[in-house]
Amino acid sequence: MNTSNISNRVPEVIGSFWIIKVLATTVGETGADYLSTNLKLGLSGTSYIMSVILLLALFNQFRLKHYVPVSYWIVVVLMSVTGTLITDRLVDELKVSLVTIIIVFSIILAVVFSVWYANEKTLAMHSINTTKRELFYWVAILVTFALGTATGDYLAEALKLGYLEAAIIFGAAIAAIAIGHFYFGMNGVLAFWLAYILTRPLGASIGDLLSQPTRNGGYGLGTVGTSILFLSIITSLIIYLSFKQKKVRSLPID
Numbered sequence: 001m002n003t004s005n006i007s008n009r010v011p012e013v014i015g016s017f018w019i020i021k022v023l024a025t026t027v028g029e030t031g032a033d034y035l036s037t038n039l040k041l042g043l044s045g046t047s048y049i050m051s052v053i054l055l056l057a058l059f060n061q062f063r064l065k066h067y068v069p070v071s072y073w074i075v076v077v078l079m080s081v082t083g084t085l086i087t088d089r090l091v092d093e094l095k096v097s098l099v100t101i102i103i104v105f106s107i108i109l110a111v112v113f114s115v116w117y118a119n120e121k122t123l124a125m126h127s128i129n130t131t132k133r134e135l136f137y138w139v140a141i142l143v144t145f146a147l148g149t150a151t152g153d154y155l156a157e158a159l160k161l162g163y164l165e166a167a168i169i170f171g172a173a174i175a176a177i178a179i180g181h182f183y184f185g186m187n188g189v190l191a192f193w194l195a196y197i198l199t200r201p202l203g204a205s206i207g208d209l210l211s212q213p214t215r216n217g218g219y220g221l222g223t224v225g226t227s228i229l230f231l232s233i234i235t236s237l238i239i240y241l242s243f244k245q246k247k248v249r250s251l252p253i254d
Helices: 015-038 042-064 069-092 098-120 131-158 163-184 188-211 222-249
Strands: none
Touching: 015 042, 015 069, 015 131, 015 188, 015 222, 042 069, 042 131, 069 098, 069 131, 069 188, 069 222, 098 131, 131 163, 131 188, 163 188, 188 222
16 A cells, blocks of 8 residues: 555555455345345335445545545445445336436436536546545445446346356456556546446346356355355455555654
């Protein structure tokens, strides 16, 4: 971790960031299914509960005013679950088509980015160092989760491509963006947000692939097994990053 970024409120975009992001989005998919179906809370009940918990987590995140791995990633996981629930409620309860959801949330995200840029003149990940910028950041993140959920469901279920095939497509798209950025000069901010959006359907497809029964094209691990596995990996990585951050913050800054 670079000491020059110590005032930033979000993590550096390195390998561990993308690993945890994909794992968190997978947990968002399986966690939402577990709470609403296995615990029989229903989509509405789960949405209300998770929204309250998310608001409390966000309150703590804004209070800290700097990057703390545990707080940050808890918010990401909760937003992943909440974003999934938003899309699921629109589809299952309001009967809105996935195509309509994709179009609407794409427009909303474009508006968020436009307003954000008009106010701050940057959308850069390493510049989230004020409350206003962090607010824009989290709104954009929530919209990407809802949009990504709809996109993943559309490819895997509506188009009947299957969970594995959908995961491969989204993984290939992210790889293409990485190649475009590192080898062909694609703008870093654009590459980041495109990849961030696509990691949501990638994680959702992986979550469905692992948790869904074999008769539905999955591996049958179930929502509980998949969630526990991925949460364990996330927890281990967060503990590592927390110790790493503590060591860096203890170093003298010239």
